Amino acid sequence: MLWNSFIPLFASTIDGYRGREASIPEVQETLLQQEQGLLFGDLLRREQKKIYRVAYRMTGNHDDAEDLIQETVLDALKSFPYFQPGTHFDRWFLRILTNNFIDQTRRRAKVRFISIDQQTASRQGAAGMEFPDSTRDPQQVVEDEIMDEGIQEALNRLPEEFRAVVVLSDIEGCSYEDISQILRCPIGTVRSRLHRGRNQLIKLLRGHEYLGRDVK
Amino acid sequence: MRCGKVRHQLSGYMDGVLELKRCLKVDEHLQRCSHCRLALEDLRAVKRLLNRAPSPIARAGFWDGLCSQMGRRPPALSRSFRELLRLPQVRIPALAAGAIAIVFGIAVLGSSLLGGREKQLLSAPMLSDLARYGVSQPLNDPGALNYIHAQSNMSSLDSPVVFVSDNQ
Numbered sequence: 001m002l003w004n005s006f007i008p009l010f011a012s013t014i015d016g017y018r019g020r021e022a023s024i025p026e027v028q029e030t031l032l033q034q035e036q037g038l039l040f041g042d043l044l045r046r047e048q049k050k051i052y053r054v055a056y057r058m059t060g061n062h063d064d065a066e067d068l069i070q071e072t073v074l075d076a077l078k079s080f081p082y083f084q085p086g087t088h089f090d091r092w093f094l095r096i097l098t099n100n101f102i103d104q105t106r107r108r109a110k111v112r113f114i115s116i117d118q119q120t121a122s123r124q125g126a127a128g129m130e131f132p133d134s135t136r137d138p139q140q141v142v143e144d145e146i147m148d149e150g151i152q153e154a155l156n157r158l159p160e161e162f163r164a165v166v167v168l169s170d171i172e173g174c175s176y177e178d179i180s181q182i183l184r185c186p187i188g189t190v191r192s193r194l195h196r197g198r199n200q201l202i203k204l205l206r207g208h209e210y211l212g213r214d215v216k
Numbered sequence: 217m218r219c220g221k222v223r224h225q226l227s228g229y230m231d232g233v234l235e236l237k238r239c240l241k242v243d244e245h246l247q248r249c250s251h252c253r254l255a256l257e258d259l260r261a262v263k264r265l266l267n268r269a270p271s272p273i274a275r276a277g278f279w280d281g282l283c284s285q286m287g288r289r290p291p292a293l294s295r296s297f298r299e300l301l302r303l304p305q306v307r308i309p310a311l312a313a314g315a316i317a318i319v320f321g322i323a324v325l326g327s328s329l330l331g332g333r334e335k336q337l338l339s340a341p342m343l344s345d346l347a348r349y350g351v352s353q354p355l356n357d358p359g360a361l362n363y364i365h366a367q368s369n370m371s372s373l374d375s376p377v378v379f380v381s382d383n384q
């Protein structure tokens with residue numbers, strides 16, 4: 001219904017434009033915006049795996065990961081004119097994403113624009129997991145999936161600040177310097193959050209028998 | 217060094233970020249303390265577990281949908297884009313055309329809703345510019361209104377464009 005309302009507008013606009021050239025500033029502005037949009041899209045595409053992994057591990061599920069990324073894309077587009085080409089796009093984007101994540105979880109009473117039903121219906125196609133070794137026996141796959149659920153559950157129980165640091169360090173392999181840039185906090189803070197986050201994880205995971213082979 | 221102090225540094229020790237002096241002290245303590253050695257093993261195990269965790273994969277079409285808009289939608293439209301993204305019935309395929317329609321449609325609607333503003337913004341150089349394109353009544357011409365917006369740098373796109381949809 002929303003879309004239908006555009007059609008008459010669009011048609012009348014085309015009539016209005018017939019026989020008129022666009023002015024140079026108009027064209028320049030449009031080209032600049034297009035160029036920026038394309039560049040942003042390219043950079044996003046290049047880092048999409050990493051971005052999705054971080055969003056998923058921080059939020060703990062696919063739906064919230066999608067929401068977080070969409071929200072971050074909108075915020076990042078707004079500040080993209082201030083992004084310095086040649087610097088690390090992934091760090092820049094992850095900074096906005098992590099801030100959004102921490103903000104989001106703080107104001108948990110999220111107002112949703114659409115109901116859960118509509119949301120599920122609009123999200124077609126299955127999300128999934130990519131295990132490093134694709135040719136394993138099915139039994140192993142099931143075990144690994146259960147194990148991963150356990151790890152994610154434990155991650156979900158960490159305070160956001162700890163979770164963000166642990167995900168960036170131990171899942172993404174970011175250095176302390178990278179993390180301090182992403183979170184804009186001193187390296188000492190990174191070190192202590194990481195230390196406390198990992199120790200909380202050890203406590204949470206110790207009870208799981210299936211983790212016995214890795215955590216004593 | 218006492219166990220408590222060593223435990224506090226084990227994480228950094230494992231990551232190799234301790235300064236040499238501290239590192240040697242932790243080393244020395246680990247030689248003779250099995251409890252701290254076990255704590256270090258736990259830390260290594262957790263780090264290994266997370267490092268080996270599988271990569272989540274987005275549903276098919278998620279990135280395509282998100283990125284297909286990039287080259288076409290002006291960043292200034294992001295606010296209305298945010299609203300559109302939340303509406304499943306117009307999600308990805310309609311968005312490109314929708315964004316274009318909003319940009320052009322603002323001019324059409326503008327003539328009735330924003331007419332007063334354009335009149336104020338219309339300057340003499342603009343009028344002569346428009347005359348060269350054969351536009352004698354710019355306030356009735358959607359193209360001309362768009363031009364006036366662009367020229368006067370009026371951020372018409374930042375105004376709540378979403379009202380376009382309520383108007384029908």
Ligand SMILES: [Zn+2]
Nearest residue numbers: 219249251252
């Ligand atoms: Zn000790």
